[in-house]
Amino acid sequence: MSKKILIVDDEPHIRMLLEQTLEDFEDKGVELIIAKDGKEALIAIKKEKPDLVYLDVMMPEVNGYNVCNIAKNTLLLKDTYIVLLTAKGQDFDKKKGLAVGADLYLTKPFDPDYIVEKTEEVLGIKL
Amino acid sequence: MEFNLKRLIRKKQVLDIIDDITASIETAILIKNVAGEVLVGKEEEVDGEKFWITVNDKVVGWVVGEKKAETLANILTYMANAEYEKRILINETLDKYREITLLYNVSEKITSCLDRKKASKLAINEATRLINATNAQVSVINKESKKLEKIAEFYEEQVESNQQISSKEIVNQVMNKGIGQIVNDIEGSKSSLICAPLKIKDKTIGIIKLENSKQISYSAEDLKLLNAISTQAAVAIENANLYESLREAFFETVQALVETVEKKDSYTAGHARRVAIYSTAIGEELGLSKAELAKIKLAALLHDIGKIGIQDDILLKKGKLTNDEYEVIKKHPVLGAEILDNMTQFRDIIPYVRSHHERYDGRGYPDGMDKENIPLVSRILSVADSFDAMTSNRPYRPTMNREYAFSELRKNSSTQFDPVVVEAFLKRIKI
Numbered sequence: 001m002s003k004k005i006l007i008v009d010d011e012p013h014i015r016m017l018l019e020q021t022l023e024d025f026e027d028k029g030v031e032l033i034i035a036k037d038g039k040e041a042l043i044a045i046k047k048e049k050p051d052l053v054y055l056d057v058m059m060p061e062v063n064g065y066n067v068c069n070i071a072k073n074t075l076l077l078k079d080t081y082i083v084l085l086t087a088k089g090q091d092f093d094k095k096k097g098l099a100v101g102a103d104l105y106l107t108k109p110f111d112p113d114y115i116v117e118k119t120e121e122v123l124g125i126k127l
Numbered sequence: 128m129e130f131n132l133k134r135l136i137r138k139k140q141v142l143d144i145i146d147d148i149t150a151s152i153e154t155a156i157l158i159k160n161v162a163g164e165v166l167v168g169k170e171e172e173v174d175g176e177k178f179w180i181t182v183n184d185k186v187v188g189w190v191v192g193e194k195k196a197e198t199l200a201n202i203l204t205y206m207a208n209a210e211y212e213k214r215i216l217i218n219e220t221l222d223k224y225r226e227i228t229l230l231y232n233v234s235e236k237i238t239s240c241l242d243r244k245k246a247s248k249l250a251i252n253e254a255t256r257l258i259n260a261t262n263a264q265v266s267v268i269n270k271e272s273k274k275l276e277k278i279a280e281f282y283e284e285q286v287e288s289n290q291q292i293s294s295k296e297i298v299n300q301v302m303n304k305g306i307g308q309i310v311n312d313i314e315g316s317k318s319s320l321i322c323a324p325l326k327i328k329d330k331t332i333g334i335i336k337l338e339n340s341k342q343i344s345y346s347a348e349d350l351k352l353l354n355a356i357s358t359q360a361a362v363a364i365e366n367a368n369l370y371e372s373l374r375e376a377f378f379e380t381v382q383a384l385v386e387t388v389e390k391k392d393s394y395t396a397g398h399a400r401r402v403a404i405y406s407t408a409i410g411e412e413l414g415l416s417k418a419e420l421a422k423i424k425l426a427a428l429l430h431d432i433g434k435i436g437i438q439d440d441i442l443l444k445k446g447k448l449t450n451d452e453y454e455v456i457k458k459h460p461v462l463g464a465e466i467l468d469n470m471t472q473f474r475d476i477i478p479y480v481r482s483h484h485e486r487y488d489g490r491g492y493p494d495g496m497d498k499e500n501i502p503l504v505s506r507i508l509s510v511a512d513s514f515d516a517m518t519s520n521r522p523y524r525p526t527m528n529r530e531y532a533f534s535e536l537r538k539n540s541s542t543q544f545d546p547v548v549v550e551a552f553l554k555r556i557k558i
Contacts, residue, residue: 013220016213016217017217017220017221017224020214020217020218020221021221023134026134026137027134109223109224109227109228110224110228111224111225111228112221112224112225113225114228
């Protein structure tokens with residue numbers, strides 16, 4: 001079965017940036033799934049059970065913490081690696097991130113090279 | 128940037144549009160990329176003309192089919208060009224993201240450093256990691272000599288001497304103008320140089336210089352990067368300088384305080400310094416950490432500071448003190464603690480100074496503490512202080528010899544002194 005990455009952000013430019021950063025994985029057969037908000041993210045998570053999620057924290061209505069919490073603690077998707085993305089300087093509650101079960105958190109502007117490295121590691125795919 | 132048609136056509140929305148169009152033109156089509164790979168359709172089912180899909184007038188693939196298929200090729204060309212422009216913008220943004228991350232990491236490393244040599248070394252490491260160089264150097268103006276002084280360097284290959292002369296001129300220009308320079312054709316040699324000023328506000332305090340023994344072309348981008356690193360390095364070096372002068376000011380203050388006490392009582396000249404030497408020796412013998420040894424030294428230098436508050440006729444009295452007079456003398460550890468309470472940097476050592484006249488058996492002053500209730504540093508000070516008092520000149524008695532002082536320490540071990548401390552002292556001093 002092909003590996004799946006879910007990208008969740010309400011800002012279109014961040015979605016595009018992540019998509020382009022990860023497109024080399026598509027060539028290796030990885031499926032990129034895009035969600036524009038928390039609700040879409042939850043639907044995609046339930047249906048697709050992605051291996052890796054890049055998840056924005058600050059989103060209207062269902063935010064990143066909620067999505068992460070539901071994925072990890074309600075849907076019990078322990079094998080889904082969740083990366084929380086937060087803007088630099090934005091108040092990020094590390095404790096809260098840990099409490100909802102996030103595996104990693106990164107600040108935006110993110111380092112594209114690091115995202116590629118981390119993705120290689122999590123998916124076990126070398127570019 | 129190469130345009131990859133496969134990536135565009137892989138997108139679900141694009142595939143849907145292609146399906147809609149082929150359905151409406153009612154003809155089979157084939158889409159191939161420049162490599163000849165079939166992206167849509169079946170080669171054996173379609174034959175016809177080739178309609179190019181172009182990006183910036185460069186063919187990236189084609190649609191094969193009847194004349195009607197040209198519409199699809201036109202639409203795909205339009206979509207491909209829009210996608211191409213979007214990708215350029217995204218790539219530029221991603222490059223900016225990389226740059227921001229890099230500068231953030233560099234500045235975090237460099238500016239947290241309070242040692243100018245280390246900060247300079249870090250700046251060189253980061254610069255040479257990002258910019259191709261065979262040697263690098265950070266030099267800073269020496270405040271006294273007013274000349275540039277090398278504080279960190281790196282080299283794979285030594286530069287030739289004639290090159291050093293011309294590189295000197297460039298460095299001087301950078302210093303004078305405060306603007307970075309690139310020289311890709313150093314006269315008489317085949318090497319390149321890039322140099323940026325270390326600036327604090329409008330003042331140039333030094334330079335960072337990178338050279339390559341081969342002639343490579345340093346770019347404006349390289350200089351921009353080096354400028355960013357040099358800005359961080361300059362701040363770090365300035366911080367380190369300020370920190371250093373603060374430290375100096377602190378030790379000068381301590382020295383002034385020590386001398387104030389010693390000027391009052393000429394017999395005690397050098398006493399604090401000697402107690403500091405003995406105490407730190409004991410501390411080392413007991414395996415204490417560097418930070419603890421620094422505290423011991425400070426406490427030793429200032430242990431008698433309270434004597435400033437003792438009236439001269441008692442402090443300097445020759446001959447035996449009356450009981451009342453002795454009670455006044457006994458106030459000096461508490462007075463010392465009170466004086467030190469005025470400076471934050473002294474807070475840690477206040478208990479040590481206060482308790483340096485406590486005795487191991489609990490019969491000392493001011494609090495009558497005993498054994499391990501007395502801070503270790505105070506127990507150390509007590510031995511060092513007594514030894515120096517016995518072996519130096521005092522108004523009320525002649526100097527004793529060292530052997531006698533040693534035997535006194537031994538005799539009073541476990542009563543006046545902590546036996547472990549006495550043991551450590553004897554072991555260290557007698558050898």
